[in-house]
Amino acid sequence: MKQVHELDHVAIRFAGDSGDGMQLTGTKFTDETALAGNDLSTFPDFPAEIRAPAGTMAGVSGFQIHFSSRDIHTPADEVDLLVAFNPAALRANVDDVRSQAMIIVNSDSFNTRAQERAGYDQDPLPGLRRRFQLVEIPLTTLNREALHGLALTQREIDRCKNFFALGLLCWLYDRPMDATERWLCSKFSADVLEANVRTLRAGYAFGETTELFPTHYSVPAAAIEPGTYRNITGNAALAWGIVAAGARTRRPVFFGAYPITPASEVLHEVARYQNFGIKTFQAEDEIAAVSATIGAAFAGHLAVTVSSGPGFILKQEALGLAVMVELPMVVINVQRAGPATGSPTKTEQGDLLTAVFGRHSQSPIPVLAASTPSDCFDVVLEAFRLAVKFMTPVAVLSESYLASSAEPWKIPDVESLGHSEVVFAEAQDHEEFQPYRRNPETLARPWAIPGTAGLEHRIGGLTKQDITGNVVYEPENHQNMVNLRAEKLERIAHEIPPVQVEGPEGGELVVVGWGGTKGAITAAVEEARSAGHQVSRIHLRHLNPLPADLGDVLQRFRKILLPELNEGQLALLLRAKYLLPVQTFSKISGQPFKIWEIRECIEATLKEDL
């Protein structure tokens, strides 16, 4: 038996060609790791091109997983083990590997031609031997040997080599493989099943017998709150949030969308749940998707549309109509790096101001942002709750980073999920129906759906008269309606929970964040505190309206630091609204924040004299 070394956390990254199955390998390793009871966080990084030329930097696909015996917040700044299937994968990822950490390469793929394709003018391996613990393994050959005699083509056999590597890593980090084998049985049959299982086990056995690895590692289970858990990605959580909104309110859901990266998976996922009565509509374009969604809301469905930046902007005119006609619906934007087509698979928080102000004229809508993959579920549910209660469209912001990242999620008790009762206006025959007579508390107008006798009414984009909803152009009425729509958001500000400060309630520095930066900010603040600094943290879910007490809370700090993956959009809002000196820490590289970047910024900010 080889020696076992205990570690408290490890970050590993699988990298290869987009055809090498890196995402699958990473996902399966993640599943095993979750079952082993670790806390974990993953970050897939894949190319935008479906078929980039094999072996080139443009075609490199990576999957990072960070797992630990304690609470962790991010996929980690640096990796402790890189598995590189070819020279391009090595070149694209080597800079993220911790010094002296382990790199496993598929030595079969390191020939002159492949090196040239990757842009190396000489063999990179000798240079790496000094800086890293380089382990060269002929993965292709070993996989072929393991699968010798099976009635499969060479190509089919070579496609299995990722499972050889997966088996090896399961041995290296002492993971079980049962879930992977179960999954293979459910997915494949005959020789393909046999091949994958055989090479998976061969990889494991190789680890045990080879002299390349004198030790292997264990990462004990984390102390996690009791409950039933599963892994969930942000996009799956959005989709399930939509399903949950329908199930909780017992109202049918209409889901309208047009395919767009990185939001399409939400469409794919929701489309699987027709047995929940959900009607999924793939529209001819983004405008039709939002328009049909508003139409369904008018007809009384829980209506939702999903897109990313380029599609979100196309929906704005229709959203303005939704504001005017005050119908409940949810619009989700899984943000990606822009402008224009930008980098479709890369992350950014660039659409906050578009969400808040993107429509012409004064057209306020509530804006919520998800902060972790599983938080996407709660945010969608809350968005529906606010939409229905206040009769308004609600925007939800997610990010490419959250969309494909996974984390363990404690499965909530269905009965505990909050929702708003859907109440339609009832048939009447005694008086004139007034479509804009509001609930005095929420300012919501009645949801009067077609099919209800006596409530026949017309709505539209033209300026509405208060109470009657008739078309009028009187100046006082226009002002009044603008005020009412703004006031509705004020009412929402008082509905949402007060600001939660993590750490001291006042003092030298508070780090404010929103959206998917939560993990990196939390970890950076924890590190700064361990270094003896006094730092507080606020993470906002509600960006429009902002919580009613936010200004007062921020006043209690001398310095306010706001890291954002944009040029300072939330900082702009906070400075304008509260006249406070909010400092922006901006990053727009298509990549999430590293913990150290924020920690250094915290330290520098603390040193600065104001």
Add this chain to the structure above:
Amino acid sequence: MATSTSAGQNRRDFVSDQDVRWCPGCGDYSILANVQRVMPDLGVRREDTVFVSGIGCSSRFPYYMNTYGFHTIHGRAPAFATGIKVARPELSVWVVTGDGDGLSIGGNHLLHSIRRNLNIQILLFNNRVYGLTKGQYSPTSEPGMRTKSSPQGSIDYPIDPISFSLSAGATFVARTIDVDAAHMRQTLRLAHEHSGTAFVEILQNCPVFNDGAWSDLQDRKTRVESSLVLEHGKPLVFSSKGSLKGIAVDQGVPSVVELADDDDPVERGVVVHDEHCETTSYAHALATLKRPDFPLPVGVIRQVEKPCYEDLLQQQVEHAIEQQGVGDLGDLLCSGDVWRVD
């Protein structure tokens, strides 16, 4: 407000309390009056009826109907209607659009709503001009039309709404005229009876910006000569300058056949109108009949049966429930790989 009952609805039940605000003499008045008049005959309660429009003069239509109504944004009415119909297949959904709204800014949505074959009615008021924005040429304007935006004459080739809808796979295509009340009501009735997207082009006069665009069809005196009234199973004959003529179609190319009094039109090669013809080439040939060389066909050009989008979607939902059982949220959340921490 009087509540409607399924029986005994009359025209007044469909008239809203809003003042109608089209220009005096606008063809839209006549269309509105005929729609209001025909609605009680259709057997649909007004609370189950929804009129959806985009932007333009014609799109004011829903405000004047005492049904549910949605005046949406420019060009997108078919998409809104899609959402309404998919959500609530039992509703009677009518889209009112114009040549600019439906064929210019909204061309894409018109195309796709027609191809999906939702069971809705789409009424396209074609006045060959932008009225609401005060008189620019539209996608159906004739080449050379001088307007404020085309002082030297329009250099756009026009699109024909009938050809457009046929190309999109329309299962019901008809044309009628704003001032021909009886013909319009009959056409609307047939459009409503049809299961699938019923596309109706209504030739509409805009006396302010494009007066007389359809004058020979609107004038009772010239209408007989200028129009070819289509009736299923009847030969394509019309009278011109006191004599009887017919339309023959050879390899998709139509021509006029002069008929003597005792001629059998069919023997002389005149086509017998078959609105149920599966292939669209015949209907496309009819769409090429244009003034002044031919009379303009009015009536039902094509009517075929095809399953409707919303029914197919509903069937999928039912099938999914049959196969997987009614969805249970708790089961879904716990599906796949889960683990317990104690």
